[in-house]
Amino acid sequence: MKTVTVSLGDRSYPIHIEAGLLPRAAEFLAPLARGRPMAIVTDENVRPHLATLQASLAAAGVMTDAIILPPGEKTKSWAMLERVCDRLLELGIERSDHVIALGGGVIGDLVGFACSIVKRGCRFVQIPTTLLSQVDSSVGGKTAINTAAGKNLIGAFHQPAMVLIDPDVLDSLPARQVRAGYAEVVKYGLIDDFAFFEWCEANGPALLAGNADARIHAIAHSVAAKARIVAADEHETSGIRALLNLGHTFGHALEAEAGFSDRLLHGEGVAAGCALAFRYSVRRGLCPGQDADRVAAHFRTIGLPDGPAAAGIDAPSATLVGHMMHDKKMAAGTLPFLLAHGIGRTYLDKTVDLADVGVFLDAEPR
Ligand SMILES: NC(=O)c1ccc[n+]([C@@H]2O[C@H](COP(=O)([O-])OP(=O)(O)OC[C@H]3O[C@@H](n4cnc5c(N)ncnc54)[C@H](O)[C@@H]3O)[C@@H](O)[C@H]2O)c1
Numbered sequence: 001m002k003t004v005t006v007s008l009g010d011r012s013y014p015i016h017i018e019a020g021l022l023p024r025a026a027e028f029l030a031p032l033a034r035g036r037p038m039a040i041v042t043d044e045n046v047r048p049h050l051a052t053l054q055a056s057l058a059a060a061g062v063m064t065d066a067i068i069l070p071p072g073e074k075t076k077s078w079a080m081l082e083r084v085c086d087r088l089l090e091l092g093i094e095r096s097d098h099v100i101a102l103g104g105g106v107i108g109d110l111v112g113f114a115c116s117i118v119k120r121g122c123r124f125v126q127i128p129t130t131l132l133s134q135v136d137s138s139v140g141g142k143t144a145i146n147t148a149a150g151k152n153l154i155g156a157f158h159q160p161a162m163v164l165i166d167p168d169v170l171d172s173l174p175a176r177q178v179r180a181g182y183a184e185v186v187k188y189g190l191i192d193d194f195a196f197f198e199w200c201e202a203n204g205p206a207l208l209a210g211n212a213d214a215r216i217h218a219i220a221h222s223v224a225a226k227a228r229i230v231a232a233d234e235h236e237t238s239g240i241r242a243l244l245n246l247g248h249t250f251g252h253a254l255e256a257e258a259g260f261s262d263r264l265l266h267g268e269g270v271a272a273g274c275a276l277a278f279r280y281s282v283r284r285g286l287c288p289g290q291d292a293d294r295v296a297a298h299f300r301t302i303g304l305p306d307g308p309a310a311a312g313i314d315a316p317s318a319t320l321v322g323h324m325m326h327d328k329k330m331a332a333g334t335l336p337f338l339l340a341h342g343i344g345r346t347y348l349d350k351t352v353d354l355a356d357v358g359v360f361l362d363a364e365p366r
């Protein structure tokens, strides 16, 4: 078993990673139950894994109440937040109870937010079931729902008490979803870890084919990187945590153009966005062209988009820049961008002129 700790003083928590962990999750959860039933929130696509988790808890004498929501991004809504909160209150949740979020980033974000407000805050455990949630969203305490004004605009920082990651659950995840999550794995290499990017080039295809060792290594390495960054800058105030947004400003514009739909998954937008951030850094004279080419080539090898055309987005640059103006990172008229001096050498740049980004995007193939 690999264990990574997120060091946040008295809110520190462990992330346990092991193949086959879900069937024996009760070893970790039963002590948290303190003889009371546990609520598990999940979505319909995760039902087989819910059954595994419930069997493990039942064998340990822990009763469970399942809240099963519809799958999909639309579930991160006011309506579902209300449903989860009302049900938890009906179940008599106490502040020291631990609610289990079993699912991808949608379930994790929604349940985390619900747990930040129910009785002014109860505990929760993340059991992420997508690669994206295993390497990114289950760690770090950002929780949110979407509203008419945009994605993730209502939420809270609320750290889980524990994260349990079983890579075996990825066996049932559609290949396209696994690939999308892999974009966030590559992102950690691109940010500040050239050796890990090289590892991705060598082992990415095996990981996507389901190789157990590659999965464990990628997940453990990614959560260790995220844990370090979160411990250094929990609330994204010093700029360190902002590094995790590499590729997300360009990616967000593409996702917005696709209507945040299955047309372009978040990770697909991130892959295209990272490739764009590197090419834009080349345009600015910051980064060698061969580094940008290498980033794009890796995404293409994996079957991830490396720009607007490959992402199926043909909108004019003015439309994409228009989406960027609504980015929640916009501050006093400027949008901070993550740019790169090379692979593994990114930094936050607050001097980017959106008009120049527009000219750059004009030259990108559609
Ligand atoms: N909080 C954060 O720090 C953070 C970071 C990144 C992304 N996010 C959020 O995460 C969300 C995306 O997460 P996601 O990509 O996990 O999406 P998701 O939760 O929608 O899961 C993707 C799909 O896979 C299904 N699924 C989940 N686990 C499965 C399994 N083991 N087998 C078969 N199907 C399974 C789901 O039902 C869904 O249809 C977005 O809302 C994004 O905003 C949050």
Ligand SMILES: [Zn+2]
Pocket: 136, 184, 248, 266, 270
């Ligand atoms: Zn992301």
